[in-house]
Amino acid sequence: MFRGNLFWRFFSAIMAAMLIAVFICVGIMATNLSQVRRRAYETEVSLQAREVAEYMGNLNKLSSVVDNVTMQHVIRSKVRDIHDRYNADIWIVSYNSGYAQVLDSSWNTSDYILTDSVTKQLQRIQQGDEIRVTGLFPELGDHIVTIGVPWTYFDGSVVGAVLLHISDEALRLHVTDLLPQVLPAAGIAILLGVIVSLILTRSFIRPLRELDNAVAEFTKGDLSRRVNLNCGGELEQLGHSINNMAQELSELEDSRRHFVAAVSHELRSPLTSMRGYVEALQDGVIPEDQAPATLQIIMDETNRLTDLVRDLLDMSRLESGKFPLVIAPFDANELFSRILISFEPRIDAKHINVEVGFGEEHCYAKGDANRITQVLSNFIDNAIKFMPDGGTLTVETKPQGRDIFFAVRNNGPAIAEKDLPHIFERFYKADKAHTSGGGTGLGLAISNMIVREHGGQIRVESNEALTSFMFTLPACTKAEYDAAAKA
Known part of the structure; x- marks a missing residue:
């Protein structure tokens, strides 16, 4: 189900995008071809008008009657040819005579030649301009395009005008005109689009299938x-x-x-x-x-x-986020002192030397004092457990920026270097709990969780001379501590 549906969805999406692109390209091509065709057609018609104007200019230069008659015949043939080829009506206007002589036209020119709009365009041509006007004859609609050029005498003076009137339809490019040019290109583009879509879809779906198969194996337990x-x-x-x-x-x-x-x-x-x-x-x-x-x-x-x-209950509650912490200011030095007193019988039994390094007389931290007692007790318990008789136990507190730094150090056996990165990991010591001489082996993992729940950092360093367990807690001011004590 996943494979079939996803493949065809991607394929359909890519094909749809490609077809849209093809249609857009065809539309752009049609527009461009239409414009090119229109410009070419207008240029061609303008050339025809210029030829007639040139013939008219040559007609005025001829003195022989035979040559004059021959040229008139050439002009009439040219006019008929233009009419047949372009379905155009031609006006040949003489400014000297003041009237329009229209050859081979079905129009009643007297209705149009003296209108203001036509007169205005004839005046432009008389000044030597070529014109291209649409809708010059509103009575006939907006589809008539008029192209006009001047014809000149031998001295360069404008003596008349040649006007060609053609339907705008003749200038338009129809869909049927485009088919021979567009269909082959569109067909090739669509065929290539199908091939490219298949390749792209397969290349994209293949890794997704690999991921799907892998996840399916994971769900089976592999x-x-x-x-x-x-x-x-x-x-x-x-x-x-x-x-x-x-x-x-x-x-x-x-x-x-x-x-x-x-x-x-x-x-x-x-x-x-x-x-x-x-x-x-x-x-x-x-x-x-x-x-x-x-x-x-x-x-x-x-x-x-x-x-x-x-310990198991504590770990479960910590992992589930339901481990309640009663955050309040406390004196870290006082807390350390009380914990050391509780371990005094074991310290005396192993003749351990205790060194206290408090950076200040009072170090005020913010946290759950009972849970921090659990952490420090675990560190001290481990230190005493593994220290030799007559060893040295060092406890420290000091301000460190916005935190209070805690440390428990001992000169017992070093922790193996390979164990240091994993010492606080969950369950890491569980398989060795029965070799530790007591305890569950979960204390360090719980201590790590408690410190991190307080937003502190915890770490361990160990070498042949010294093993140190250290962590930080947020500091608080004496005013906050005093206010909490009075509450």
């Missing part, structure tokens, strides 16, 4: 299909975009599979452990003095499941 177009322009760019989309969908599908596998593992491992310990307690295998420790293990696994479910 994301390995790629579009191969070499047509240039927007269609080739569209093909590249579709290939990129397929690649991203394929990667997203792989990530989804890895995520499902990782979540399944994370759910199965604690549940299996909890079930084993519960069955052992039921069977009385575990001594009573070890029961509290066993119950603590079950509680730890329960908390781990709770954390996993919470």
Whole structure:
């Protein structure tokens, strides 16, 4: 359905455009040919009138009666020839005699020769001008064209005029006159138009069919299909975009599979452990003095499941855009200090040195303090988790233009260079969650989403000496902070 309809639509559209162009060209050609024909016809008739005028001038030069009679016969023959060839009436007017002598004419010239309009034109000719006038005789209609030329005596003085009256119809170019000239050209143009239309339509439809087939494969779940177009322009760019989309969908599908596998593992491992310990307690295998420790293990696994479910819910809400943020001014230094106090037991347990680098006494930022606490806690938790005993943990805040800069640094093991570009990607760490020694592996992805929901920027740098997690949030003034505190 797509192929047939689209092909014929394009073909019909191109053919229609070409036919319109052909008809326009034919119209222009007809107009030009008509004008050329009219000018040529008028020129030809004017030449005939000049010949008669020349004969009349020669007639006045002849002294011999025989020559005079012969010339009159030549003039009459010429006049009859003009009448027969052009269906024209000829007036030969003598200014000396003051009357019009009309040869071979059916007109009653006495009705016209003395009219003001005719007299005016004769006066122009007497001054040596040639005339071309339409509608000189209103009684006969506007279709009569009059061409007049002067005839002169041997000394150059104008002694008369030759006027040819022809119908305007004779000057017009009719459709039947055009057919022999236009039809072959129009036929060739239409034939070429059909061929060109087929070629253009096929060349345009072929990449569209390729795109259609590829999309059909995608809908069936085959994301390995790629579009191969070499047509240039927007269609080739569209093909590249579709290939990129397929690649991203394929990667997203792989990530989804890895995520499902990782979540399944994370759910199965604690549940299996909890079930084993519960069955052992039921069977009385575990001594009573070890029961509290066993119950603590079950509680730890329960908390781990709770954390996993919470992270999954947070990710789902972030991705759906339904993650509520309570934006308000807060003191970044105070927030950092409270978070460090909450980690004090773990910091002391690993003998970690804490360095605080606050750029100012107070750094006021704008955001959801609870969610930013979640981000900073995740960074500090990861730092403590992977740092060696006696390592150094550094926290920083400072104004940076219109933002507040946050950083958590540690001298633990470096993150592999190949992992750095993907460290904040969704699900990237999910397949490694079971090797991290705790946690779900979703914390960094959630932190990235939270920061970006605030309109901030987040990044990571890592080398053998130092690993740094950094982000920015919009800054606010002390007045805004004080106003929010009083509210």
